[in-house]
Amino acid sequence: MALGQANENYYRFIDSADIHIDHNTQKALSFLDSIPKPLEKNIEGRLSEYYSIKTLIHDEYSEYSKMQQSIIFTLKYADKEENYQIAGNACLNLFSNLYFVSKDTTAYNYLDKAIEYYEKCNYANGLLEVQQMRAYAEFLDHDYLSCINLLLGNLDKFAKVEDNQYFNLFANYLLSSSYFRLGKYEKAHIYFNKLEALQNAPGVTDYNYYSFVSTLKMQLAKLHFKSNALDSTLYYLKASKKFASYMPENILKDYYRLYADIYKASGDIKNSKAYIDTLMEIDKKSYKSNVEASILINDSLLKAETELAETKQNNMLSIGLIIIFSGVLVVLSLLYFSFYKNQIVKIVEQGKESSNFSYLKTNNEKLAVKVHGLEEYIKNLKSEIREISSTKNTETQKERIKSLYKNLHIDSSTLLNKSENHLELVNDLNIEFFKQIEERYPSLNKSEVIICYYLFMGFSNKEIAVFLNVSVRSVESKRYRISKKIDFNKDETTLVNHLQETFGNI
Known part of the structure; x- marks a missing residue:
């Protein structure tokens, strides 16, 4: 009885972390860190939720090695706990990491697996997310027409998810970005405007909204810079400044790099060098974080791999997870090489x-x-x-x-x-x-x-x-x-x- 009560108390930490994850990452992390070890005993039955929140935290802090570890643990425990919605989400994350990093087409097996999980729990939104993931893959492969066609065929479905307009937000982001890259600026601005209208919609967090807006404005800035329209470039750079704290790391680098290029083009070498120095500091910080993470999680990765091999020898999903571990280790080797x-x-x-x-x-x-x-x-x-x-x-x-x-x-x-x-x-x-x-x-x-x-x-x-x-x-x-x-x-x-x-x- 006492153990059950203790578990209930620790479960509250997971609930609190889940409430704060979208608004205060540090606070969410503090709740998770308050759960004593061993986790398998103290939060039995909710380990998949714990690791799914950890995944989001590592993602926001750009701790990609730790994020990969948390995704794998999420799927492991979600499958064991029969929490099929979280298992499907983990499969989407694994697809993302495997395909977008190494372009391994076998990653699509995880999309199929995600569909199986979502169908088991009748999670319609998850099935829509799978379709968006396919469109996003086409986008990153620079097949913008395929991306557009996949999205337009489901755009009404995305908009009808009234309690979670993130689907609609992301679809409009991909559409506007694809049209920009195809040079169809009028259509791009149509979807950009629709995206901006979703700022306070249900399910749309400040982080998601501002990161998409900043990315699109930076995309416009780069397009104008390529056309040598420096005034327009500066306009969109200044418009992006207020979103700097929400910019993904790669977009933030583009922001400083573009400022450096503009000052260089105008002959202001001093200011150009200042932005280059800032860019180098970002690279240094990111590099240090990833190397430290790769060292810290090495033993945990090996332990998790052993557990997966022992408990799911006849499970094809387990084999897929072990393949993922090998991919992670290759990534770590590149970090060490750097x-x-x-x-x-x-x-x-x-x-x-x-x-x-x-x-x-x-x-x-x-x-x-x-x-x-x-x-x-x-x-x-x-x-x-x-x-x-x-x-x-x-x-x-x-x-x-x-x-x-x-x-x-x-x-x-x-x-x-x-x-x-x-x-x-x-x-x-x-x-x-x-x-x-x-x-x-x-x-x-x-x-x-x-x-x-x-x-x-x-x-x-x-x-x-x-x-x-x-x-x-x-x-x-x-x-x-x-x-x-x-x-x-x-x-x-x-x-x-x-x-x-x-x-x-x-």
């Missing part, structure tokens, strides 16, 4: 020149502390790397590195399930390459730089696809984009030859 490059810059700035191997050894030792059960593996790996790094013949060294890559891939079934992706350990053998290519071609993003390195080392498209766990078509697509960004005579040489000729002295 961390290493950041440390390289600091070393250069401080004038502390050191050998590539000593730098790699330091990072390997740090990684060994974070990852349990891999000490012996990393010890052997470092010995092999030390031997490779001492090889004076460049061609021999490259061949041995390539062989080491392949050995790492053979071990990946163990490595990827128990720790981060270790390919970055080998990347650090050629630190100078990454430094020089980023200086020479700053327009390349991180994934494109890594592709360039693999090509420079002599790997084929198929081998690169295996190492990066992507499709060959994805590699080919990235090679095409790289060729567009890198300026070289494409009639006389290939991308691979250009990279080897340009960086062959490294």
Whole structure:
């Protein structure tokens, strides 16, 4: 009886967090943090609600690694508790993270799973949300006509959900944004006006409303800047200023970047630099938050994966969740790779020149502390790397590195399930390459730089696809984009030859 009463008291914390989540995230978090451990005992039967609120909190704080962890726990407990509405919501979030991050078309299985959950609980709004998610996927794939057609066919249904006009808000946002990108400004403004009319509608929070409005105004500002209409650009930038606190991180970056570009175009280098400095601070803060989150949740992810594997071995959904974990770990490896490059810059700035191997050894030792059960593996790996790094013949060294890559891939079934992706350990053998290519071609993003390195080392498209766990078509697509960004005579040489000729002295 006493246990039941205790649970009821802790349930009230969940209810209070749910009430405040849309208006005061910090307060909602404080209620959840007031629930003592173990959660499985103290809020039994409502764990899915707890983790669904946690997901929203991490999302607002841009803690994407922690958010992914909470989504997976949400689905795990929602399925167990037969809370099908929350389970469907979690499936939508998993689709979003899997498809929008890696463009993995298998993510659509989660949309189908979401429909199954929503149909079990007769949640009509959930089924509408699935349709919006499909339209949003088309939007992010730049197929704006398909997005528009999907939305127009359901627009009346969205508007009729009187108790939750968020569906209507989001539909009008996607329609106006799609028409803007297609250059059909008159139609775009029609839906933009409809969106603005929903400010105080039921189910529309200040955060959602202002983030959509700020995004659209910034989109208009960028369109005018491309047309060299600086006065109009400034008009929409100033109109966006009051929404700055509601801007998603990527839109806030666009806001500061656009101001920097305008001042640069007008010759005001001092103000341009001030906005660039602010932009760098945002990047630094975001990067630090994600790296810290990736380190903190590593053990939790591995624990959750083990639980899922043990309790749902014959459940296809469980298999899908394990695939998601692998994707998360790949993302974490990229974060660590970014961390290493950041440390390289600091070393250069401080004038502390050191050998590539000593730098790699330091990072390997740090990684060994974070990852349990891999000490012996990393010890052997470092010995092999030390031997490779001492090889004076460049061609021999490259061949041995390539062989080491392949050995790492053979071990990946163990490595990827128990720790981060270790390919970055080998990347650090050629630190100078990454430094020089980023200086020479700053327009390349991180994934494109890594592709360039693999090509420079002599790997084929198929081998690169295996190492990066992507499709060959994805590699080919990235090679095409790289060729567009890198300026070289494409009639006389290939991308691979250009990279080897340009960086062959490294």
